Amino acid sequence: MNATAIRAGFLTSVQDLGRPGFRQFGVSVGGALDTHALRVANLLAGNDESAAGLEITFGGLRLRFGDDRIAAWCGADFKARIGSIPLDAGHPALVRAGEEFSIESPAGGCRAWLAISGGIDVPLVLGSRAGDLRAGFGGVHGRPLRDSEQVPLGENLPRAKALIDKLRAEKIAPWKPPHDWSNTAHRTPTLRYIRGVDSDRFVSTARELFSGGNFFVSPDSDRMGIRLDGPTLERKKNVDLLSEAVAPGTVQVPPNGRPILLLNDCQTIGGYPKIAHVITVDLPFATQLCPGDRIRFTEVSIHDAHALLLERERNLEQFRRGLASHFK
Amino acid sequence: MEITPLGDSALLIRVAENFDDAPEDALNKVLAAQRNLEAIKIPGVVEIAPAYTTVAMFYHPTRVVDSGAPANDVVGWLEQRIREALSNAPTDTSRIESRPPVEIPICYDPEFGFDLEEVARRAKIDSKQVIELHSGAEYRVHCLGFTGGFTFLGGLPKKLATPRRDVPRKEIPAGSVAIGGKQTGIYPIRSPGGWNVIGRTPLKLFDPKNNPPTLLRAGDRVRFRAISRDEFEKSTS
Numbered sequence: 344m345n346a347t348a349i350r351a352g353f354l355t356s357v358q359d360l361g362r363p364g365f366r367q368f369g370v371s372v373g374g375a376l377d378t379h380a381l382r383v384a385n386l387l388a389g390n391d392e393s394a395a396g397l398e399i400t401f402g403g404l405r406l407r408f409g410d411d412r413i414a415a416w417c418g419a420d421f422k423a424r425i426g427s428i429p430l431d432a433g434h435p436a437l438v439r440a441g442e443e444f445s446i447e448s449p450a451g452g453c454r455a456w457l458a459i460s461g462g463i464d465v466p467l468v469l470g471s472r473a474g475d476l477r478a479g480f481g482g483v484h485g486r487p488l489r490d491s492e493q494v495p496l497g498e499n500l501p502r503a504k505a506l507i508d509k510l511r512a513e514k515i516a517p518w519k520p521p522h523d524w525s526n527t528a529h530r531t532p533t534l535r536y537i538r539g540v541d542s543d544r545f546v547s548t549a550r551e552l553f554s555g556g557n558f559f560v561s562p563d564s565d566r567m568g569i570r571l572d573g574p575t576l577e578r579k580k581n582v583d584l585l586s587e588a589v590a591p592g593t594v595q596v597p598p599n600g601r602p603i604l605l606l607n608d609c610q611t612i613g614g615y616p617k618i619a620h621v622i623t624v625d626l627p628f629a630t631q632l633c634p635g636d637r638i639r640f641t642e643v644s645i646h647d648a649h650a651l652l653l654e655r656e657r658n659l660e661q662f663r664r665g666l667a668s669h670f671k
Numbered sequence: 672m673e674i675t676p677l678g679d680s681a682l683l684i685r686v687a688e689n690f691d692d693a694p695e696d697a698l699n700k701v702l703a704a705q706r707n708l709e710a711i712k713i714p715g716v717v718e719i720a721p722a723y724t725t726v727a728m729f730y731h732p733t734r735v736v737d738s739g740a741p742a743n744d745v746v747g748w749l750e751q752r753i754r755e756a757l758s759n760a761p762t763d764t765s766r767i768e769s770r771p772p773v774e775i776p777i778c779y780d781p782e783f784g785f786d787l788e789e790v791a792r793r794a795k796i797d798s799k800q801v802i803e804l805h806s807g808a809e810y811r812v813h814c815l816g817f818t819g820g821f822t823f824l825g826g827l828p829k830k831l832a833t834p835r836r837d838v839p840r841k842e843i844p845a846g847s848v849a850i851g852g853k854q855t856g857i858y859p860i861r862s863p864g865g866w867n868v869i870g871r872t873p874l875k876l877f878d879p880k881n882n883p884p885t886l887l888r889a890g891d892r893v894r895f896r897a898i899s900r901d902e903f904e905k906s907t908s
Contacts, residue, residue, distance in 0.1 A: 366720035368885045369815035478819045480879040540675045588727030592678045612816035620678030648679035656733045
């Protein structure tokens with residue numbers, strides 16, 4: 344069964360948890376920029392957390408459903424509706440055949456992840472359904488969704504069917520996950536990082552400027568990375584290194600001294616020195632940054648980074664178990 | 672051997688130094704390290720990816736802890752396993768088996784090789800000599816990256832080394848063979864790029880419908896065979 348994108352919006356693409364395992368062939372890991380938000384949305388919609396959903400950038404999507412489904416979304420400060428009924432982030436809702444899910448441009452932040460029960464059923468390419476928009480494969484023909492396009496959906500899992508039956512009367516579930524899991528936009532975040540592999544290649548004032556300085560998001564930012572204006576970060580010697588691995592979260596500094604915070608569609612290897620690596624639990628905030636937004640950086644230890652990530656995963660596991668009662 | 676966190680979900684393992692003096696040796700060490708690390712199958716490790724003198728190991732901290740690593744020292748636990756795996760590894764890296772050399776047809780027509788003249792001018796030779804030098808050498812694939820399947824080849828004749836262009840081009844056609852500094856490489860898909868393009872191959876080097884998705888892999892030996900424009904057109908039609 345299909346849904347129809349009556350309006351595809353500014354930039355909407357099919358994303359799942361990405362395509363790890365192919366970096367040695369130069370293939371980006373890709374996937375939802377905020378995998379945590381997609382995982383939560385999927386659990387709310389009665390999917391496995393790895394199901395493919397839609398990553399919506401700056402809104403504008405209108406999606407008409409062909410059959411009854413559960414829909415749930417997490418992300419920035421968007422106004423979403425089913426028909427004329429508002430649907431807040433984090434609340435699973437029953438969308439009936441013929442009804443329309445719509446989402447306007449956001450008041451803060453820029454991205455949202457929409458999960459639909461059954462998941463988006465585009466073909467697996469190299470183990471993932473994620474659209475790699477730069478290389479042009481995966482998702483819907485390797486490109487963003489277009490107006491009037493059909494979006495294929497998979498089979499509802501039994502738990503999604505159970506929730507569909509439960510929501511026939513009330514339509515929208517009154518419960519939701521922790522607020523900061525479903526509403527992820529922060530206007531001026533401070534991102535925590537661990538010291539970069541090449542931190543010693545920068546003059547000491549550059550390291551000080553990075554930690555504590557104000558940086559502003561440049562319009563020239565996308566799913567590959569966020570370019571930052573602000574203090575110029577000077578290296579000791581202006582030489583490019585032999586290319587080596589980079590990863591989402593890596594902050595690399597090209598010769599112009601302006602840092603780039605890499606996101607999921609980043610290249611697999613690069614030759615610019617790496618001054619920092621933003622920790623996994625803070626990357627979701629980065630994915631909501633809009634041109635002109637201010638961010639700061641503060642250093643933490645790798646042990647802190649791991650402790651925070653383990654805590655988040657434990658909480659998600661607990662949430663997953665707690666959900667079971669809603670799906671019976 | 673230096674092991675450094677590349678963020679909280681990857682480690683960068685430096686297995687070779689002095690790339691410029693001994694690039695083949697660095698490549699063999701990197702390939703050996705990749706293979707030895709893959710062989711020990713550390714739980715929670717997602718993938719191991721080679722570059723020039725380093726391999727990167729990507730891992731899920733939660734899964735690593737679930738398989739026994741102490742939560743307060745995930746890196747130390749991984750590091751110990753990496754050092755064990757690599758210290759027991761064969762030290763003679765000269766006998767890494769490699770697949771038979773791959774021949775890449777390339778058309779050096781100036782319409783495809785729009786920087787051929789520039790490379791010749793810098794080398795103070797004519798473009799015919801550039802073609803002879805470039806297609807006469809044997810190369811090895813050091814790594815793939817930048818875009819899916821972009822092939823970084825070592826073994827470029829020194830005379831042909833040409834600095835990257837100051838302003839990268841917005842679009843380089845798929846199959847373009849190019850020179851960037853001391854390296855040569857092949858753009859598998861249409862993409863922006865700053866290297867000097869000297870020709871084009873009709874071969875499809877990257878196809879995500881296949882697994883593995885690339886024709887070439889790290890360690891492969893590569894030779895270029897010059898082909899005419901006619902032959903190029905025939906093999907693409």
